[in-house]
Amino acid sequence: DAGVIQSPRHEVTEMGQEVTLRCKPISGHNSLFWYRQTMMRGLELLIYFNNNVPIDDSGMPEDRFSAKMPNASFSTLKIQPSEPRDSAVYFCASTWGAGTQETQYFGPGTRLLVL
Amino acid sequence: SQQGEEDPQALSIQEGENATMNCSYKTSINNLQWYRQNSGRGLVHLILIRSNEREKHSGRLRVTLDTSKKSSSLLITASRAADTASYFCATGGSNYQLIWGAGTKLIIKP
Numbered sequence: 001d002a003g004v005i006q007s008p009r010h011e012v013t014e015m016g017q018e019v020t021l022r023c024k025p026i027s028g029h030n031s032l033f034w035y036r037q038t039m040m041r042g043l044e045l046l047i048y049f050n051n052n053v054p055i056d057d058s059g060m061p062e063d064r065f066s067a068k069m070p071n072a073s074f075s076t077l078k079i080q081p082s083e084p085r086d087s088a089v090y091f092c093a094s095t096w097g098a099g100t101q102e103t104q105y106f107g108p109g110t111r112l113l114v115l
Numbered sequence: 116s117q118q119g120e121e122d123p124q125a126l127s128i129q130e131g132e133n134a135t136m137n138c139s140y141k142t143s144i145n146n147l148q149w150y151r152q153n154s155g156r157g158l159v160h161l162i163l164i165r166s167n168e169r170e171k172h173s174g175r176l177r178v179t180l181d182t183s184k185k186s187s188s189l190l191i192t193a194s195r196a197a198d199t200a201s202y203f204c205a206t207g208g209s210n211y212q213l214i215w216g217a218g219t220k221l222i223i224k225p
């Protein structure tokens with residue numbers, strides 16, 4: 001079975017540009033999480049989807065960040081416009097059920113550098 | 116927000132020795148999970164222990180949970196170079212969210 005797939009694996013962009021990160025969760029999973037990891041702040045939950053519906057986006061830093069899940073097999077995280085402080089590793093994770101009682105399966109991450 | 120606090124922040128031991136990492140948390144939990152992250156990779160689930168369990172084993176891993184002290188420990192026996200990684204604890208409570216610790220960086224010296 002393929003695990004969680006994320007693309008691109010690395011992204012270098014200039015400040016002000018739009019960035020789109022993509023995630024394909026494990027087939028059959030109905031919960032999807034977007035995380036951001038930095039040295040300073042550790043692992044932060046950005047948004048949580050259940051059955052393709054955003055349940056909690058309180059972790060999204062500001063209006064420049066948006067996320068969608070048009071179907072059970074695809075999600076995007078968009079940053080527009082990007083800023084240098086958005087530089088981080090972004091992870092997508094999926095699981096089944098309501099999430100907390102189950103293991104989360106992480107993708108390899110997208111390493112974003114905003115110049 | 117981060118609830119779990121791992122201790123120590125960094126640990127360096129010789130190959131073959133045992134490594135012990137601790138995690139403390141603040142609120143009541145339903146389960147506690149340990150994950151490993153190799154450099155440049157995503158997090159990989161190692162073991163889940165439920166609040167009504169006290170100890171769990173998986174291969175060279177042993178996890179204990181003391182809910183009265185709100186703490187857990189992860190023991191890796193007979194460490195190998197491949198165990199070099201960061202280890203995170205995460206607590207699951209009454210909702211969907213896992214609360215993550217800051218991690219322990221483990222270095223196994225050959």
